[in-house]
Amino acid sequence: MLFTQKSAVLATVLATALLIANPVPLVAHEDHGIEKITLAGTAINAAAETVTAAAPGTTASPTVETADAKSALADGRNDLLQPQTARGIVFEDSDGNGKYNVGEPGLAGVKVSNGEDIVKTDDEGRYELRVDNDAIVFVIKPRGYMTPVNQNRLPQFYYIHKPAGSPPDFKFAGVAPTGPLPESIDFPLARRDEPDKFRALIFGDTQPRNIAEVEYMAHDVLPQVIDHDAHGASFGVTLGDIVFDDLNVMEPHNQAIAMVGIPWYNVIGNHDINYDAQDDQHSDETFERVFGPSYYSFDHGPTHFMVLDDVTWVGATGDQKGHYFGGFGERQMRFIRNDLAMIPKDQLVVLLMHIPLTDVQDRQELYRLIEQRPAAVSLSAHTHYMEHRFIDEKDGWQGPEKHHHIINVTVCGSWWRGQKNERGIPHATMSDGGPNGYSIMEFDGADYSLEFRAASRPAEYQMNIYAPETVKPSDVASTVVLANVFAGSDQTTCEMRIGLDGIWSKMEQARVPDPAYVEETIRESMLENRDWGNLPKPHSTPHIWRGMMPIPTELGTHVIEVRATRLDGKSHINRRLIRVEE
Ligand SMILES: [Zn+2]
Numbered sequence: 001m002l003f004t005q006k007s008a009v010l011a012t013v014l015a016t017a018l019l020i021a022n023p024v025p026l027v028a029h030e031d032h033g034i035e036k037i038t039l040a041g042t043a044i045n046a047a048a049e050t051v052t053a054a055a056p057g058t059t060a061s062p063t064v065e066t067a068d069a070k071s072a073l074a075d076g077r078n079d080l081l082q083p084q085t086a087r088g089i090v091f092e093d094s095d096g097n098g099k100y101n102v103g104e105p106g107l108a109g110v111k112v113s114n115g116e117d118i119v120k121t122d123d124e125g126r127y128e129l130r131v132d133n134d135a136i137v138f139v140i141k142p143r144g145y146m147t148p149v150n151q152n153r154l155p156q157f158y159y160i161h162k163p164a165g166s167p168p169d170f171k172f173a174g175v176a177p178t179g180p181l182p183e184s185i186d187f188p189l190a191r192r193d194e195p196d197k198f199r200a201l202i203f204g205d206t207q208p209r210n211i212a213e214v215e216y217m218a219h220d221v222l223p224q225v226i227d228h229d230a231h232g233a234s235f236g237v238t239l240g241d242i243v244f245d246d247l248n249v250m251e252p253h254n255q256a257i258a259m260v261g262i263p264w265y266n267v268i269g270n271h272d273i274n275y276d277a278q279d280d281q282h283s284d285e286t287f288e289r290v291f292g293p294s295y296y297s298f299d300h301g302p303t304h305f306m307v308l309d310d311v312t313w314v315g316a317t318g319d320q321k322g323h324y325f326g327g328f329g330e331r332q333m334r335f336i337r338n339d340l341a342m343i344p345k346d347q348l349v350v351l352l353m354h355i356p357l358t359d360v361q362d363r364q365e366l367y368r369l370i371e372q373r374p375a376a377v378s379l380s381a382h383t384h385y386m387e388h389r390f391i392d393e394k395d396g397w398q399g400p401e402k403h404h405h406i407i408n409v410t411v412c413g414s415w416w417r418g419q420k421n422e423r424g425i426p427h428a429t430m431s432d433g434g435p436n437g438y439s440i441m442e443f444d445g446a447d448y449s450l451e452f453r454a455a456s457r458p459a460e461y462q463m464n465i466y467a468p469e470t471v472k473p474s475d476v477a478s479t480v481v482l483a484n485v486f487a488g489s490d491q492t493t494c495e496m497r498i499g500l501d502g503i504w505s506k507m508e509q510a511r512v513p514d515p516a517y518v519e520e521t522i523r524e525s526m527l528e529n530r531d532w533g534n535l536p537k538p539h540s541t542p543h544i545w546r547g548m549m550p551i552p553t554e555l556g557t558h559v560i561e562v563r564a565t566r567l568d569g570k571s572h573i574n575r576r577l578i579r580v581e582e
Pocket residue numbers: 240241269270271354382383
């Protein structure tokens with residue numbers, strides 16, 4: 001970036017700071033794996049063969065209908081569209097072919113859901129669940145097992161039952177008609193080792209509006225992730241706004257993400273929905289086709305992850321345009337309640353959502369469900385700035401400890417806006433002055449920690465330090481040093497010193513905008529022939545610290561060191577040079 005850090009703006013902001021006191025698809029097969037020669041069983045097996053060869057992005061649902069079902073649909077008779085019972089088996093896929101074969105062991109006690117009820121498989125691995133004609137049945141991945149993934153490394157843990165398919169007139173395709181309920185909906189699982197300690201990659205809004213922006217991510221962020229072997233992560237998650245309104249970009253986006261080489265879970269965001277939907281229930285048809293249910297849960301190691309859909313869509317009516325708000329809705333809340341009821345109280349629960357929890361209308365209901373748990377953390381994105389919120393009684397939280405909610409850095413930064421660098425990629429600096437990037441989360445029992453990574457920068461790049469280039473000896477006493485610690489929070493301690501053997505002095509948190517970002521927004525707003533949109537307005541960030549230069553400081557060039565230490569004792573040190581001369 002082209003910050004001079006000498007301008008009048010910078011001086012003003014520093015002065016202000018001084019004044020502030022402070023593909024293996026799921027398949028259907030004959031019931032019980034016994035060779036029953038029935039018309040339905042044969043038809044469904046044939047469908048399963050078709051599905052195996054399905055093109056990327058198509059639904060992994062059997063599409064062959066029985067003669068009965070076809071005529072029922074054709075007649076408009078509804079009997080096959082009434083609530084029915086889905087049955088199947090969760091089994092250990094010993095031969096890895098994705099299909100249940102006689103002799104493969106059924107897995108007992110595995111949870112399966114219809115998006116509301118959750119049942120556990122019996123001793124033989126079998127389950128039954130009621131489904132209506134717009135249902136997704138999914139397995140809740142247990143510890144020590146993995147579901148298949150498709151060619152884009154998207155976990156295949158669900159079966160979509162939409163006999164009539166998604167509304168056919170949507171701009172972006174939803175789910176094709178899935179035909180009648182298969183006799184058996186089976187979930188293959190592969191056994192594997194999942195130690196207590198593991199990592200996950202956390203991507204905030206990736207949000208490409210087109211292929212060019214998929215390529216920004218592909219060149220700005222993904223190479224370093226691939227170079228570092230996905231930072232040792234077992235899986236990744238994108239926290240919504242996977243794309244930016246054009247849902248056809250999901251496929252090339254997913255192909256790029258798949259290059260990271262690990263399973264990738266996805267949260268739905270407000271830019272990932274079908275805007276032509278009349279109601280919330282039909283706003284995620286394309287998401288479902290590509291990713292599966294918009295909310296679900298899974299275990300990894302000893303940790304329980306809940307992927308939540310907190311985007312509630314209100315369809316257009318008359319001259320009122322369609323719009324969204326932050327909300328879970330009653331049906332999802334029943335799923336959350338049922339899911340949490342089966343999780344031991346001491347187990348760490350990680351809630352993943354798009355819109356920050358404090359902006360979700362029915363959050364109090366969720367608070368009641370998690371506030372007595374000793375270990376729960378939640379993550380979102382959506383705001384395009386990084387922040388740690390500690391939710392307390394001021395927001396109606398009644399738990400003994402504050403709830404830690406992390407608003408993650410976004411991969412697209414400020415929606416890929418800003419002047420392009422020498423590689424043709426926008427700087428995309430976020431409104432808190434932080435660079436675009438991602439997080440690496442480490443989990444270990446009930447503990448977790450988060451590491452920030454800036455795009456195309458070394459791991460050590462954790463803050464920007466602001467100070468004048470040169471000060472006069474007489475001005476040293478009034479010289480302010482600011483440090484924007486990108487992933488800092490109220491629990492971070494910041495200290496500075498001059499020289500490598502100086503004495504550390506504590507810095508104070510200062511809620512000010514990032515001075516270099518303020519300068520850049522002004523500079524770019526005055527550029528002519530600009531082919532990118534305005535940067536978002538500077539945001540007063542809670543992760544800036546302020547300190548005064550210690551005196552006396554001898555003439556000459558000095559190193560300012562800033563050390564940011566997290567609550568868990570881990571610290572980062574970054575440096576900046578300053579010259580003292582007459
Ligand atoms: Zn969003």
